[in-house]
Amino acid sequence: TDAAMETTATTTTATRMAAVLAMIIFALAVCAPASALPESYSQQGGFTVTTTVMTAPRSEGLGLPVQCTVYYPTSAGSAGGRCTDVASCYMQSMSTPQDAPVAGGPFPLVAFGHNTFISGQEVYGSTMRHIASHGFVVVASNSRYQQPAATAVDLVDCVNALERQQGEPGAKFFGKLDLAKGVGVLGYSQGGAASLDTAARLGDR
Structure with a gap:
């Protein structure tokens, strides 16, 4: 039916948008400089x-x-x-x-x-x-x-x-x-x- 086809199209579009958004987030994470990640002071440091x-x-x-x-x-x-x-x-x-x-x-x-x-x-x-x-x-x-x-x-x-x-x-x-x-x-x-x-x-x- 027309309603079913419309629902399927909407779901497909939403899935594609989610995939694109995930790719953008991944790209930003990969391209972010290492200095943007703060050092974890909860763990032991590297110096004796x-x-x-x-x-x-x-x-x-x-x-x-x-x-x-x-x-x-x-x-x-x-x-x-x-x-x-x-x-x-x-x-x-x-x-x-x-x-x-x-x-x-x-x-x-x-x-x-x-x-x-x-x-x-x-x-x-x-x-x-x-x-x-x-x-x-x-x-x-x-x-x-x-x-x-x-x-x-x-x-x-x-x-x-x-x-x-x-x-x-x-x-x-x-x-x-x-x-x-x-x-x-x-x-x-x-x-x-x-x-x-x-x-x-x-x-x-």
Whole structure:
């Protein structure tokens, strides 16, 4: 019947349009530049990670030095400091000696604020190691302060110490930090509040 023929024609047209649309979407996906696909930070990054502990002069308070733990990509380990999956990255990082050489860089700097009564490396070491595996230098102060403002002072002092090394020939982090876009901050609980205070103290840095 005419109605049946009309329905068939409509269905055929819709099918063809769907096929054409699918081809257009496929072509756009193929032609899109690789940079349009963001890196997945939920997976382990490609760098082997190690740590170093450094001290920084405290700018406020009792005057005792601040202990800073730094997680960073290293050129030590197999594959020239890079690994290909979670298991190999973890094993490389665990077997990499502390204070190993810093990888080529430069790397963005991130300051991490821990929660009350917990120093950074005790609970959040795996978190900071994960961030560093994506090509970041991550620093945490090992203070026991209960006030966000006091923790923020320590974090700023740690950042200052690393920035001094950035410009000091022969220092471990000489020329290894990418500070062009500023310093990133993050934290948990009290450390979250401390990270906001840290950002305010750092200003445009």
